[in-house]
Amino acid sequence: MEEKQSFFDHLLDGLNKMIPFVVAGGILMALGFAVSGAGAMSYPEEGLGTFGQVIYQIGNKHAMGLMFLIVGGFIAQSVGGSNALLAGMVGGSIASVNGSTFLGAVISGFFAGYLVKYMEKVAIPKSLETVYNILLLPVISTAVVGLVSYYVIGIPVAFIMNSLTSVLESMQGGNLILLCAILGAMMAVDLAGPILRVAYFFGVAAVVANPGVPQVVMAAVIVGGMIPPLGMALASTIQKKKFTQEEQEAGKAAWILGLSLISEGVIPFAIRDPKRVIPACAIGSAVAGAVIAYFNTGTTVVHGGIFILPIPGAVQNPLGYVLAVVIGTVVAAGLALLLKRDVPTEAIEKITEEA
Known part of the structure; x- marks a missing residue:
């Protein structure tokens, strides 16, 4: 072995x-x-x-x-x-x-x-x-x-x-909002690495400890993991001149990956411009986690992304879930476009080839 x-x-x-x-x-x-x-x-x-x-x-x-x-x-x-x-x-x-x-x-x-x-x-x-x-x-x-x-x-x-x-059950109001914001950000900072997994299994532990009871922290973790690929998918769709042709194609796939809670969809963007993409996505995910807590949106399941919404009883307050996804995606995309260098696609491709 x-x-x-x-x-x-x-x-x-x-x-x-x-x-x-x-x-x-x-x-x-x-x-x-x-x-x-x-x-x-x-x-x-x-x-x-x-x-x-x-x-x-x-x-x-x-x-x-x-x-x-x-x-x-x-x-x-x-x-x-x-x-x-x-x-x-x-x-x-x-x-x-x-x-x-x-x-x-x-x-x-x-x-x-x-x-x-x-x-x-x-x-x-x-x-x-x-x-x-x-x-x-x-x-x-x-x-x-x-x-x-x-x-x-x-x-x-x-x-x-x-x-x-x-302690988790006692967290209400601002404390819960802060916790969910931190968990959301953890889902975005290390490209589906160990920090993401710590946050994910923290949410899983909450679900396991209270089976059948909607858990706000689990919803924050799920949505936080969806935001990075969705944010970059949106950014590469509305401002194509900031992205290479390869990144634009990756953005098309990132829509499905993000909606399915496959956080790895952000990797093609983050490895080329980590100093801009990762902070933008982390902030977007933190905002999404805070929105989840604000609307007291919980879930009884631990995966599935947007596709758990049609399951009756799987998501408490589905509107808050959808708003968190939308708001977090817009924030991540907006920050990414604000931070990314506005250079011609050809120049980015040349930089990529030289690297």
């Missing part, structure tokens, strides 16, 4: 594997609400519920409910190889029931990975290698990770997660 170089590489392995579970689970839960309303959450103890209740249950328990198991397991696998997958999944599963949730799953995953990595280096007599690898290693590693997850990780991390949730 190729050795990864950083803590962040291992973390991203787990987080990237987790995203489809969160996205699918959140959208299915919203669909369950759309069909059965608040009754979707009341699944009967015996027999099948209504169609809406079943859809909600599939999303909540069988998709989103697996996210901690997945993130713990695949972080462990990234660190310690396939032999660490089981212990990491067990640690993540325990995190889902002892209150340590997302952070607990991450810590358990790293602990499992490094534990198995160490255990594989232990000198074992050749005659016992098969028994050790097939029986002893998985049993011992799973037992140790499980016990540590229950007795060491669970209580303090659950306290931290509950405290963070309480």
